[in-house]
Amino acid sequence: MDELLKLLELEPEKAIKTFLTSKKDSAKIEKHIKEYKVLDRTIRQSQVGLIQKDKQVGEGEKSKTVKAIRAIVPFQKKIVNTACAFEVGQPVTLSIEKPNDLFQKVLSLWDENRIDDKIQKAKIVQKSQTEVAIQFYIKDVVTIENTKVKDIKLKLLTNENGSMAPYFDDDGDMAAFTWSFTTKDGDKTVKHTWIWTNELCYKCSDVSGSFALIDKLPHGFSKIPIVYLSQDEPEWYDVQSLIDRYETALSKLGASNDYSGYPLLKLYGEVTNLPDRNDDGKTLKFPMKEVDADSGKTIHGDAEFLTNSNAPESVKLEIELLEAAIYSISCTPNLSFDNLKGSIGGLSGVALELLFLDPRIKAAMNEGDNRTMVQRIIKVLISGIAKTTETKLASQVKDTLIKVEFNSILPNDLKEAIENIAKARTAGVMSLKTAVEYLDMTGNAVNEITEIEKEAKSKTKTETPVTV
Numbered sequence: 001m002d003e004l005l006k007l008l009e010l011e012p013e014k015a016i017k018t019f020l021t022s023k024k025d026s027a028k029i030e031k032h033i034k035e036y037k038v039l040d041r042t043i044r045q046s047q048v049g050l051i052q053k054d055k056q057v058g059e060g061e062k063s064k065t066v067k068a069i070r071a072i073v074p075f076q077k078k079i080v081n082t083a084c085a086f087e088v089g090q091p092v093t094l095s096i097e098k099p100n101d102l103f104q105k106v107l108s109l110w111d112e113n114r115i116d117d118k119i120q121k122a123k124i125v126q127k128s129q130t131e132v133a134i135q136f137y138i139k140d141v142v143t144i145e146n147t148k149v150k151d152i153k154l155k156l157l158t159n160e161n162g163s164m165a166p167y168f169d170d171d172g173d174m175a176a177f178t179w180s181f182t183t184k185d186g187d188k189t190v191k192h193t194w195i196w197t198n199e200l201c202y203k204c205s206d207v208s209g210s211f212a213l214i215d216k217l218p219h220g221f222s223k224i225p226i227v228y229l230s231q232d233e234p235e236w237y238d239v240q241s242l243i244d245r246y247e248t249a250l251s252k253l254g255a256s257n258d259y260s261g262y263p264l265l266k267l268y269g270e271v272t273n274l275p276d277r278n279d280d281g282k283t284l285k286f287p288m289k290e291v292d293a294d295s296g297k298t299i300h301g302d303a304e305f306l307t308n309s310n311a312p313e314s315v316k317l318e319i320e321l322l323e324a325a326i327y328s329i330s331c332t333p334n335l336s337f338d339n340l341k342g343s344i345g346g347l348s349g350v351a352l353e354l355l356f357l358d359p360r361i362k363a364a365m366n367e368g369d370n371r372t373m374v375q376r377i378i379k380v381l382i383s384g385i386a387k388t389t390e391t392k393l394a395s396q397v398k399d400t401l402i403k404v405e406f407n408s409i410l411p412n413d414l415k416e417a418i419e420n421i422a423k424a425r426t427a428g429v430m431s432l433k434t435a436v437e438y439l440d441m442t443g444n445a446v447n448e449i450t451e452i453e454k455e456a457k458s459k460t461k462t463e464t465p466v467t468v
Contacts, residue, residue, distance in 0.1 A: 001175050005202075008195070012204045012213050016193055019178045023165035024230075029129050032234050033160065036080070036128040039072050046244040048072070052251050071250040075243045076128070076236045079330045083235055084123045086356075086363040087370055090407035091116040094378075102396040106381050113154055115377065122227075123370075125158050127235040133157040133164050133177070134227040136380050138220035138388050150220070152384045157226075166228050177226040196224050220388040227376045229369075239326045246322040253315045331362040356410060367406060374404045 008015035034040035041049035052068035094110070096103045110116070118134060125132035134154055141151045157164055162181030169175040180193045185207065195202040196219060203215040219225055236243065327334045333356055386394035424430035432449060 001169065001197075005197070008202055008204075009213050012193075013211055016178065016195075016204065019167045019176060019195060020165045022168060023163065023178075024131060026159065026163055029131070029159045032129050036076050036234070039074060041070065041072060041247065044240070044244060046241060046248075048244070048247040048251050051248050052255070069251045069254040071247055071254055073243070073247055073250065075239070075246075075326055075330075076234070079236045079239070079332050080124055080127045080234075082332045082359060083127060083330075083362065084120060085409050086359040087366055088116075088119050088123055088406070089409035092119075092374055093405040093407060095403045095405065096401065098399070100396050100400060102382065102385065102393040102400045103402060105385055105390060105393060106378060106400075106402065109152055109381055109385075113152070115154070118154060118156065119374070119377075122156055122229055125156065126229040126231060129159055130232065130234055131159070131164065131228070131230040133179070133229070134377065135179070136221065136225035136227075136384060138384065150389045152381060152389060164228070166226075166230075174224060174226075174228065177224055177228065196226055198222065198224055220384055221380060222383040222387050223380055225380055225384070227373060227380065229373060236330060239330045242322050242326050242329070246319060246326065249315060249319050249322065253319070256315075328358070331358040333359055360408075363406075370406065371404055375402075378402050378404075 004015055004018055007018075031040075031043050035043055041047040044050075048070050052070050054068050055066045056063060057066055058064055094103075094107065122132045122134055133156070135157050136152060136154045138150050139153045140148050142148055157179055162179055164180075165178045166174045167176040167178065175197070177196045178193060179196075180191070183190050183192065190205060190207050191211065193204045195204075199218060199222075200216050201219040202213060203217075204211060204213050206212075207214070323334075326332075382397060382400065386397050425432070425435060432452065
């Protein structure tokens with residue numbers, strides 16, 4: 001690593017190529033962004049944008065372009081948003097056995113920087129673009145007393161604003177992180193590459209004409225101030241072929257309906273007064289001809305509506321099966337009103353939770369990575385506090401072991417929960433501490449237990465009969 005940093009000062013472009021060995025394919029990520037954000041359906045050959053093509057019909061002056069029906073259903077956003085909601089939709093709970101000033105400072109920075117909101121946005125970007133980074137930095141701020149102090153801030157780094165790459169050492173630990181981006185200097189586009197290590201931030205640029213290292217300075221943390229999140233494929237990868245087929249089938253069904261879904265008026269013989277489409281009391285008048293010599297009937301024209309009597313049941317069945325498979329395989333509950341209105345009414349809280357077992361299993365399987373992410377954020381905050389913003393708290397670092405708890409977005413059936421807890425307490429299989437933590441209505445189980453015990457003692461004193 002030391003040799004690579006020396007090379008960065010002498011031949012920055014050569015060194016940066018080494019730092020970028022783990023960089024993802026930018027073109028592939030750009031396709032993910034287009035598919036997710038702008039609903040581009042021309043990325044894969046199986047997508048509706050390439051299958052449903054516009055047609056040129058007619059000749060000469062009557063020639064016209066018939067636009068193909070392309071029904072776009074944004075399953076990608078549904079899958080990503082639902083997965084993120086079940087994983088980090090509710091703010092995480094941070095707790096510590098013995099609260100201290102350093103823990104309170106972490107909580108303060110957590111609220112000031114709206115880190116729960118940043119985590120949600122980061123997870124959405126990760127699941128749709130496959131990677132994202134949270135960058136922490138030290139900023140000088142002016143207090144109410146008009147004095148300058150240093151504070152910790154953060155922002156998201158996404159592939160829409162630049163490109164990123166972690167650099168791992170032989171042990172698999174991140175030894176550096178690279179962020180490349182461009183800025184405008186008048187009409188000139190300036191290229192920048194920043195590289196963070198545990199202590200320094202190296203800044204390279206071609207602002208002077210040739211690409212060179214222009215600065216290196218301490219970033220104010222004792223760790224790389226980056227939390228990098230990554231996954232191999234976007235969240236909808238396992239069902240992307242089903243989504244492609246669903247949109248194609250739906251589009252073809254729409255085109256079929258446009259062509260034959262409405263009745264056509266079929267005329268037999270000559271009509272003398274065809275009414276306008278907007279006329280009221282429409283009548284058709286056919287000329288009466290001679291009587292047929294054999295049958296004795298008058299010969300005249302006729303009209304009838306031509307309709308498609310065969311409903312496309314096979315197409316409808318395919319669409320329904322595809323939709324069910326997309327939701328099932330991606331572990332995304334179908335929360336439409338029609339799906340839920342007939343099932344919620346008579347279900348208990350436990351049974352209702354079982355309806356969402358699939359996404360909860362998926363969230364539980366990802367909790368390890370999410371816990372690592374949150375703990376990494378906490379460690380970066382603590383390193384910045386102890387090294388730069390409030391060095392007097394450095395002595396508390398070893399005693400500040402913060403626990404992380406993830407919370408469910410599903411509403412709790414409080415009545416049923418209290419009844420179950422009361423039965424468990426009566427049966428002697430649950431402690432007061434476990435009961436209070438299970439309900440989690442205060443965020444501080446220790447204080448709540450203290451208050452319950454105080455009220456119990458006060459009630460006992462009040463009810464004790466006084467003997468004279």
